[in-house]
Amino acid sequence: MSEKVVIIGSGPAGWAAAIYAARANLDPLLYEGTVKPEMIPLGQLAFTTEVENYPGFPFGNVREFVETSVDKERHWNLPPVPSEQRDGKPHYAVQGVELMELMKQQALNFQTRVVSDDIIDVDFTSQPLRVMPASGDPIESQTVIVATGARANYLGLDSEETYKNKGVSACAVCDGALPIYRNKPLAVIGGGDSAVEEATYLANLKDAATIYLVHRRDQLRASKIMQQRALDHPKIELVWNSVVEEVLGDGEMVTSLKLKSTVDDSERELEVGGMFVAIGHTPNTAFLHGKLEMNDKGYIHWKEPFRTLTSAEGVFAAGDVADDYYRQAITSAGTGCMAALDAERYLAAHEA
Numbered sequence: 058m059s060e061k062v063v064i065i066g067s068g069p070a071g072w073a074a075a076i077y078a079a080r081a082n083l084d085p086l087l088y089e090g091t092v093k094p095e096m097i098p099l100g101q102l103a104f105t106t107e108v109e110n111y112p113g114f115p116f117g118n119v120r121e122f123v124e125t126s127v128d129k130e131r132h133w134n135l136p137p138v139p140s141e142q143r144d145g146k147p148h149y150a151v152q153g154v155e156l157m158e159l160m161k162q163q164a165l166n167f168q169t170r171v172v173s174d175d176i177i178d179v180d181f182t183s184q185p186l187r188v189m190p191a192s193g194d195p196i197e198s199q200t201v202i203v204a205t206g207a208r209a210n211y212l213g214l215d216s217e218e219t220y221k222n223k224g225v226s227a228c229a230v231c232d233g234a235l236p237i238y239r240n241k242p243l244a245v246i247g248g249g250d251s252a253v254e255e256a257t258y259l260a261n262l263k264d265a266a267t268i269y270l271v272h273r274r275d276q277l278r279a280s281k282i283m284q285q286r287a288l289d290h291p292k293i294e295l296v297w298n299s300v301v302e303e304v305l306g307d308g309e310m311v312t313s314l315k316l317k318s319t320v321d322d323s324e325r326e327l328e329v330g331g332m333f334v335a336i337g338h339t340p341n342t343a344f345l346h347g348k349l350e351m352n353d354k355g356y357i358h359w360k361e362p363f364r365t366l367t368s369a370e371g372v373f374a375a376g377d378v379a380d381d382y383y384r385q386a387i388t389s390a391g392t393g394c395m396a397a398l399d400a401e402r403y404l405a406a407h408e409a
């Protein structure tokens with residue numbers, strides 16, 4: 058028997074789609090992924106610490122809420138409780154994993170069926186659609202929601218890996234305002250719009266120190282208006298023709314970067330308390346083997362503006378896999394909801 062809705066991916070878009078589809082009695086089947094980096098269980102937020110910008114989650118004793126909401130057998134996945142206090146109160150923003158476990162719980166509460174497996178191929182040429190899990194038989198479904206996200210590109214250094222979440226981040230908007238970065242010189246790596254935007258964001262924070270924008274060439278790729286914004290900003294300093302050779306730290310936090318000149322190979326050390334990598338993203342679409350229309354950057358193309366319809370009938374795309382522009386948890390969850398509503402309307406229109 059064919060499914061009504063199969064959802065591929067377990068970030069905010071996947072869970073939001075599941076919650077909406079389940080509440081519409083579509084009995085969704087969600088593949089949450091097992092293998093990094095192609096299908097990341099719980100999505101990119103699984104790699105984030107505090108999430109301060111997801112509406113509805115102000116600072117507070119979030120952990121009590123998480124522990125009373127999330128099933129006990131998944132508490133092992135919860136991160137340690139941060140100990141920061143401000144004004145004598147716990148200053149505790151929801152952690153990325155906690156937020157995702159809450160979304161997963163909400164989907165489970167409405168009987169979403171969750172499978173810990175990856176989808177490795179699809180056939181969208183005719184109805185019913187088919188998705189192929191890594192193990193087990195192909196699954197037939199009338200609709201499919203692709204919500205596999207995108208992953209931030211990193212430099213690929215071992216030392217960068219060591220300091221992830223200890224001063225290395227790929228999202229200044231998510232992490233830049235955290236106390237660990239306050240009043241410290243910081244580096245943003247890259248020369249595109251994202252790098253300039255992240256540097257400007259950091260430089261405009263209340264407690265900003267110098268923000269170094271480290272680029273491998275002597276010209277930015279960013280749009281002219283964005284470039285000018287960075288060049289004119291009193292707190293942003295351009296470091297041209299330089300690549301990061303090594304991230305240095307004291308074991309707990311980043312303390313500096315070893316930079317190498319792309320012109321004469323000379324090396325220097327740049328003292329910083331954090332490094333934000335902004336060298337682009339890669340959408341997780343390899344498993345589709347080009348069977349959906351993508352844009353020139355490999356993101357799934359929405360057939361109509363503000364609709365989640367893709368080039369294949371009955372297939373919808375939500376979250377970062379179809380968005381190279383906003384890339385926020387809240388926008389991702391929003392398009393997950395849209396995809397579930399689109400799937401519901403598609404099913405209603407095609408009811409036998």
Ligand code: NDP
Pocket residue numbers: 212246247248249250251252254273274277278279300335336337338381382
């Ligand atoms: P881009 O691909 O535009 O830029 C990536 C940057 O990273 C380039 O400057 C590139 O250098 C550099 N880079 C790539 N790989 C490495 C590496 N291994 N080591 C060092 N540097 C590296 O990606 P963005 O994320 O900046 O932007 C993606 C899209 O989103 C663009 O179309 C952009 O316009 C858009 N965007 C728009 C915004 C806005 O309008 N507000 C904000 C953010 C993004 P090089 O230049 O030498 O190739």
